[in-house]
Amino acid sequence: MVRSLNKLSASAVKSAIPGKYSDGGGLWFYKRQDGGAQWFLRVHVHGRRREMGLGSYPAVSLKEAREQADKYRAMTRQGLDPIKQREREQREAVRNLHILKDVALDAFESRKAELKGDGLAGRWFSPLELHVLPKLGKVPVSEIDQTDIRDTLAPIWHTKADTARKAMNRLSICMRHAAALGLDVDLQATEKAKALLGKQRHKAQNIPALHWKDVPDFYQSLTDGSVTHLALRLLILTALRSKPIRFLRLDQIEGDVWTVPGENMKSRKDAAQDFRVPLSTEALRVIDEASAFARDGFLFPSVRKGVISDATMSRMMERRGMVERPHGFRSSFRDWVAENTNATYEVAETCMGHMVGGAVERAYRRTDFLEQRRMLMERWSQVLLGSSGASVRVLNA
Structure with a gap:
């Protein structure tokens, strides 16, 4: 038997008295005695009933609640637990909110043992600190792409070629470090950025020496x-x-x-x-x-x-x-x-x-x-x- 959907209207929801109201398909609207209200969805997965909250009203409208319900009902038809799927999505979202500055500091910390004097001179970190982090430091590492990198290093790509090369190298290490942490990053972003920036015109000069x-x-x-x-x-x-x-x-x-x-x-x-x-x-x-x-x-x-x-x-x-x-x-x-x-x-x-x-x-x-x-x-x-x-x-x- 096909259950009817979209039983409620926006005006009915707005004027509802305390109680529980079905919109069909397991979507419910609950108006509390204290005047607050919220949405929840009931589904059956693996032979048991699961109930998940979809947010409070009016922050989540009737239309938005129905869209969420459609999404999670589709998951149950695939044999997936929508609550566990949402928790997994939330964990991934939190992971990928790591900003570049935090990842860069963590990457630096993990490599100190490889660096002279445990990196105390700051030479490993300084190209990032001076030329990358001021622009990209607060950006979630998962959102950084080749155009961001190109726009960041373009001002010094030819005029300070060696510094730019070091900054690009350090950034590539940071991206690989982020991937090792389980973050969703584009590991090819730095190589793509190099293609966009083009070949460096500046030629490295040897340190002047006496004959x-x-x-x-x-x-x-x-x-x-x-x-x-x-x-x-x-x-x-x-x-x-x-x-x-x-x-x-x-x-x-x-x-x-x-x-x-x-x-x-x-x-x-x-x-x-x-x-x-x-x-x-x-x-x-x-x-x-x-x-x-x-x-x-x-x-x-x-x-x-x-x-x-x-x-x-x-x-x-x-x-x-x-x-x-x-x-x-x-x-x-x-x-x-x-x-x-x-x-x-x-x-x-x-x-x-x-x-x-x-x-x-x-x-x-x-x-x-x-x-x-x-x-x-x-x-x-x-x-x-x-x-x-x-x-x-x-x-x-």
Whole structure:
């Protein structure tokens, strides 16, 4: 028997006295004694009666109540429990209301262990914080699409290409993190945004470096005996990045070998992958001179606390009117090795702290070429001091 539907009218609902009124098909209107009113739907699922509220009146009109009833009756015809389905929809809606800022912070937190110093320097998070979150931070991550990303990064896509690339990369990680949390996101949104933005016009520029023939004059000009001059001397002598130099501790040195902790080496994040540095006679002399400034075990302390900053040596070169920067001395050294020695590629790259070869190759090759590097670094120090011809081939390694 077909049950009649739409028994009620809008005026009848509005003027109803306390009681329960059927609209047909299991939809009921209940007017309470206190004057309030609400809608509910009765359905039968899996042999039992289920009753679900559809909202209060007049916030939910008769028309809206009928639309909801039609939706949930259709579910019961498919053998689905409408109450459980609605609860599932509500849970999904709540999940997908996570805004990008919260997801980004959670993604950052989960990756801190992979980052240098647990990400305290903020370099991983800053591209998002500066260029993405101001515009998209309050947007539910499930609603972010390629056009949102394009419009956000378009202002810096060509003018600050490297920063934009990092921001896009971090955003992609955040989207994958959101998916892992069970949120409904478009994992291809960043790739689609790249297609909309087009190829970046800006070309990355190498850090300016002195030609290796000019390095000895610069090295010999660092004569004031200050922490900055001594740190820069040791940086040039060892061809390392600034972080190992700045965080050098006296207890890391044994004889003429300095063991740099893996966390201080860019390509050796695993603490077990410490890096041995052979110290030339000149490097040992610089360390001995700098030891007078040592504080809390650190050879190059700052004026106030901690160690000298990442910018200390750069600012000194800047004050001299130079465009070159400390990191460029690594390039100077590498060019000298290539042009003036017959050192193997593996020896030259290991001097700079680079990890050479794949994981399998490194597993079988246990040497770090310490003896070959010791000879090479001693020769480099002689070049810096101007005590021998700079262009003579020196190694047969």
